[in-house]
Amino acid sequence: MIKVLKFGGTSVANASSLTHVVDIVKSTQATLQIVVVSALGGVTNMLVEMAQRASEGQSNYKEHLIELEKRHLNPIEHFVPVTHQSEVISFLKSELNALEEVLESLYTLKELSPKSLSKISSYGELLSSTIIFHILKHQQIDAELIDSRTLFFTHFINQREVVNHQKSEKQTQALLTQAKANVILIPGFIASDEEGNTTTLGRGGSDYSAALVAQYMNADQLEIWTDVSGMFTAHPKLVLQAQPIPRLSYHEAMELSHFGAKVIYPPTLQPTIEKGIPILIKNTFDANAAGTLIDQNGSLKEGITNVVKGVSHIENVALLNLEGSGMVGIPGFSKRLFECLSNQHINIIMITQASSEHSICLGVKAEDASTAKKAIDQEFEFEISLSRVAPAKVELNMVNIAVVGERMKDHQGISGKLFSSLGANNINIRAIAQGASERNISIIIDEKNTQKALNTIHESFFEEQTKELNLFITGVGNVGSKLLEQIQQQQAYLLEHLRLKVRVIALSNSKKMILSEDPIDLSQWKKQLDNSNQKANRTQFFEHITSLNLRNSIFVDNTANENIAEEYNRYLSHNIGVVTCNKIACASSLTNYINLKKTARKYSAPFLFETNVGAGLPVIDTLNNLIASGDEIHKIQAILSGSLNYVFNHFSSATQFKTIVENAQKEGYTEPDPKIDLSGVDVARKILILARESGMELELEDIQNNSFLPEEVLATTQTSEFFNALEKHESYFQKLWESANKKGARLKYVAQLEKGKASVGLQEIDRDHDFYNLEGSDNIILFYTNRYKNQPLIVKGAGAGAEVTAGGIFGDIIRIGKR
Helix, strand or coil: CCCEEEEEEECCCHHHHHHHHHEEEEECCEEEEEEEEEECCCCCHHHHHHHHHCCCCCCEEEEEEEEHHHHHHHHHHHHHHHHHHHHHHHHHHHHHHHHHHHHHHHHCCCCCCCCHHHHHHHHHHHHHHHHHHHHHHHCCEEEEEEHHHHHHEEEEEEEEEEEEEEHHHHHHHHHHHHHCCCEEEEEEEECCCCCCCCCCCCCCCCHHHHHHHHHHHHCCCCEEECCCCEEEEECCCCCCCEEEEEEEEHHHHHHHHHHHCCCCCCCHHHHHHCCCCEEEECCECCCCCCEEECCCCCCCCCCCCCCCHHHHHHEEEEEEEEEHHCCCCCCCCHHHHHHHHHHCCCCCEEECCCCCCCEEEEEEEEEHHHHHHHHHHHHHHHHHHHCCCCCCCEEEEEEEEECCCCCCHHHCHHHHHHHHHHHCCCEEEEEEEEEEEECCCEEEEEEHHHHHHHHHHHHHHHCCCCCEEEEECCCHHHHHHHHHHHHHHHHHHHHHCCEEEEEEEECCCEEEECCCCCCCCCCCCHHHHCCCCCCCCHHHHHHHHHCCCCCCCCECCCCCHHHHHHHHHHHHHCCCCEEECCCCCCCCCCCHHHHHHHHHHCCCCEEEEEHHHHCCCCCCHHHHHHHHCCCCCEEEEEEHHHHHHHHHHCCCCCCCHHHHHHHHCCCCCCCCHHHHHHCCHHHHHHHHHHHHHHCCCHHHHCCECCCCCCCCHCCCCCHHHHHHHHHHHHHHHHHHHHHHHHCCCCEEEEEEEECCEEEEEEEEEECCCCCCCCCCCCCEEEEEEEEEECEEEEEECCCCCCHHHHHHHHHHHHHHHCC
């Protein structure tokens, strides 16, 4: 059995990582083991930087030489016995001296030719391979070092330097079959050109070297050892839930590598495809991890069920758009376009053209955008002068995302799922392309949405339909603290049973706030908020949410603050959902109410306010379902104030009105300013919201408010002043109670909506009325409709209190998650 093992990057960065390399080489079972190594991690970049500095006349070009020596001495001193170090250290110093001489010549000539750059770049592999050879030898491994410049050769075809396969294969087979050692060590990346000079195989050259030797030697397997456990379903640094992909076909791996999956480079795959050689990508630092197997079958193998195998992306993309009536039906137009770009050596990442032939859209690297536009405008200068074609338009700051899977062509709905998930998060797609093979769906979007889009797509296709909700909560008083308590209690349940991951990312009260990027520990939120040095600032709070740009972001307002309610529109217009118990927004001007609804629809941002009416009762939801199903509202009668119901249920000749109101405030039944409840304004807002949700266009001033409070009480401006006024008018409140009591009735504050008119006020309710036996702080709502004419649909239950209100808010949050 012949195996080719390639080690590069952090796998050969230092003595510690090389320990793993030695263990892997020792444990590999093969008749012949060919080991290809790259330069020590980061060394190639240092060499290129030194070359550029020297050619530009910068005197500091030698700075990295000392660092290079230290980096290479580290593994020598760690592995090679002191008595045997002189040979390899002499080699190191000799090569570094030669490198310094080349750099000095560049510094003198102020010129950096491709040949000089190749020569300088090659030192990384030459040094690492020789040092690793000595390490293997002193680890009692039967190894032989062969210079890859005697194996791989290049020549020029169509002005491009490419591998001369015929010569390289012949030489590789000749030299390697003559080798007597069980382990043959080869430096990657480097080769010889037609004149015998050192040249390089380009980006990912060491991988390519390994693939070439595997092809030439008909290897049984190519193993690429890196610092990750295979190819992942998405970039693991951007998508934390990304997982290694167990198996891929060559075509799937090619698509993912082309779109930025840097574990393997596209040229590496071609030699192995021709011979059908399996590629195994493994983790040097976790050799027991399964890794990713790439072969001919890939996902078509029985038992592999994932349709979509991965999501990859290319950053720094520009979009070029060429359009005009002069393009329609003109043969050769596309040829001219692509040819002018080819002449400028510009690679086209993505192409899409409307069937009308009126426009062609191209994706290119951002660095090529200016040159591409200039080339296109020059090529079509005549058509542009006649206004038959518009000058090319360039859009920068784009990213190209690809969804890849061999079996996507056999399954319906993949595109729909992709586009709907992005649309639900207000991510606009600027261009779309899909080949006839349906192996790849490519889109271009604004780069600011990269992480959001990747996570959204990954969530849709890979996370067992687990949906992540990111909460940004303002108001952590009675209701807010109960909400946080409920969320903490139910997090595990929601994840297990509803596949919802609820995360609280930011918190704010009127004085301080916590702006986090990761979920806040809800068992410690009070302590964290108390210790926070960040002063509450609504602008910073909003900017924090938009800067994170997380999918399914929800702003939760647990306050009764008018200024906060005025900010809903800007949240919704940024595709940030709003859940609120604050009635001010929906009871503000009709224009604002309608605008909030329109904005929510336009940006696909949920706007839920169930707790505006009836706390945790499903009042608005029931009303919306009636209307959506075709029913018509004739009349609504309701007791909508849990605080007022509590007050009048506890008030009697044996109690004082002021004391009852104070108790209601302490229990959390009233607004922070209890006058809002007792004046009827709160109930008026609630019936107004129900009227608007029923389709009626009413303003708050249209609600007839028959307040029972004396004018002096209504005129108070301070809470203490308000309570003093209540005490002063105790006899007035006692008379209200006595009047109802004499009739065998009870006092209830009733809201009514009928024939387009609404009113609120205190009423004496007889024993036979549905409202008479309403106890405690309960609410009751009677819906009279076409379907419920004689017997109304009744919604009844607790209508006030921090716990039930928090439960209602939590219910709205869960409702968003289940959409």
